[in-house]
Amino acid sequence: MAQQAAGPRADRRLRRARTAMLLSLGTGIWASLLLPLLGVAREPDRTRAALGVVGVVAFVAGQAAVLYAAVTPWLPQRWRRRSQLGLAVAASLTVPLVGPVAAGAWPTWAWLGASLVGMAPLLVRPPVVLAVTAATLAASAGVAVWTGGQISRFLLVTGGVGVSVALVNWFQVWFWDLLVEARDGQRAQAGLAAAQERLRFARDVHDVLGHSLTVIALKAELAARLAEVDAERAAREAGEVQRLALSALAEVRETVHGYRSVDLGEQLDSVAAVLRSSGIRCTIAPPPADLPPAAASDLAAVLREAGTNLLRHSRAGWCRIEIVRDGDVARLTVANDGATGGGPDERSTGLRGLTDRLAGAGGRLRVRREENVFTLEATVPVGS
Numbered sequence: 527m528a529q530q531a532a533g534p535r536a537d538r539r540l541r542r543a544r545t546a547m548l549l550s551l552g553t554g555i556w557a558s559l560l561l562p563l564l565g566v567a568r569e570p571d572r573t574r575a576a577l578g579v580v581g582v583v584a585f586v587a588g589q590a591a592v593l594y595a596a597v598t599p600w601l602p603q604r605w606r607r608r609s610q611l612g613l614a615v616a617a618s619l620t621v622p623l624v625g626p627v628a629a630g631a632w633p634t635w636a637w638l639g640a641s642l643v644g645m646a647p648l649l650v651r652p653p654v655v656l657a658v659t660a661a662t663l664a665a666s667a668g669v670a671v672w673t674g675g676q677i678s679r680f681l682l683v684t685g686g687v688g689v690s691v692a693l694v695n696w697f698q699v700w701f702w703d704l705l706v707e708a709r710d711g712q713r714a715q716a717g718l719a720a721a722q723e724r725l726r727f728a729r730d731v732h733d734v735l736g737h738s739l740t741v742i743a744l745k746a747e748l749a750a751r752l753a754e755v756d757a758e759r760a761a762r763e764a765g766e767v768q769r770l771a772l773s774a775l776a777e778v779r780e781t782v783h784g785y786r787s788v789d790l791g792e793q794l795d796s797v798a799a800v801l802r803s804s805g806i807r808c809t810i811a812p813p814p815a816d817l818p819p820a821a822a823s824d825l826a827a828v829l830r831e832a833g834t835n836l837l838r839h840s841r842a843g844w845c846r847i848e849i850v851r852d853g854d855v856a857r858l859t860v861a862n863d864g865a866t867g868g869g870p871d872e873r874s875t876g877l878r879g880l881t882d883r884l885a886g887a888g889g890r891l892r893v894r895r896e897e898n899v900f901t902l903e904a905t906v907p908v909g910s
């Protein structure tokens with residue numbers, strides 16, 4: 527069973543699937559509660575009926591804890607073990623508390639045994655499920671013998687109903703595990719892509735600086751040796767070191783500029799794909815085709831940060847992206863309906879960095895909230 531999910535609380539679709547899964551699995555709790563309580567209602571002895579209610583409620587509480595742990599990947603492992611131990615203890619106590627209830631009139635404990643068999647796939651691995659099922663059937667037969675009930679009836683309820691519930695529960699939890707693993711895979715793929723990009727940049731910087739710094743080190747060492755014997759040549763070597771250093775600096779700046787430049791069209795497609803895969807309806811107005819490369823690169827950087835903030839800080843259901851050219855100015859507008867929470871504002875680090883970048887190019891970045899709509903607007907000059 528999947529035990530970890532990267533940021534499941536922040537994933538709207540995963541939260542919805544988890545809620546639906548809990549509701550579906552929770553129907554089994556009602557069966558565990560209502561059907562044994564029918565036996566309690568048939569029990570004439572009030573003391574025995576009261577003890578039966580205590581046993582049933584304790585079992586249902588343990589069952590609910592295990593169900594919650596089964597679809598809560600971020601829950602610490604120790605809490606999983608505690609919930610399973612609690613259910614095992616509660617199930618053991620139900621034998622003396624619930625077993626005698628409505629003896630001969632209703633297979634009260636058999637229904638609890640069916641619930642226990644049905645929950646086995648949530649507790650243990652498949653090979654152990656058979657052992658748990660066999661032990662529960664044996665306990666059900668023992669209760670039948672002890673209370674004078676029909677062994678076949680007890681076994682039919684515990685085994686037949688229990689196996690049916692187990693199949694349904696196993697399928698649901700298996701499907702939930704697939705959802706969690708798929709989301710983990712998406713996030714791992716994104717992390718791998720980021721790591722590969724960092725490695726690419728590191729290789730580019732190494733290629734640019736490796737040769738230049740080696741030559742600079744050799745030239746500096748030569749100038750130091752010549753300083754005492756040939757001052758004129760040492761000065762020439764020092765000047766060469768300066769020239770090489772300036773050349774290396776220019777190459778690094780060119781490399782970093784190329785690294786920071788992002789294609790606007792590709793960024794639009796990427797942001798839209800990520801938002802839609804996260805369940806956010808995304809509408810994009812096609813950008814003008816005559817944007818200068820520098821302006822397009824600046825707007826692409828803003829769009830990338832806006833998309834990141836939207837995923838991290840909002841619970842948006844829709845997003846609208848529009849890029850227009852109005853005379854000498856290009857304007858990017860990103861609006862979404864996720865402003866109900868404490869999202870990013872103009873003081874956030876990413877937006878502050880973009881504000882500085884746009885200011886250097888003569889542009890401007892603004893954010894505003896209107897009810898639950900958050901709007902980011904970036905403008906950059908494009909010339910006439």
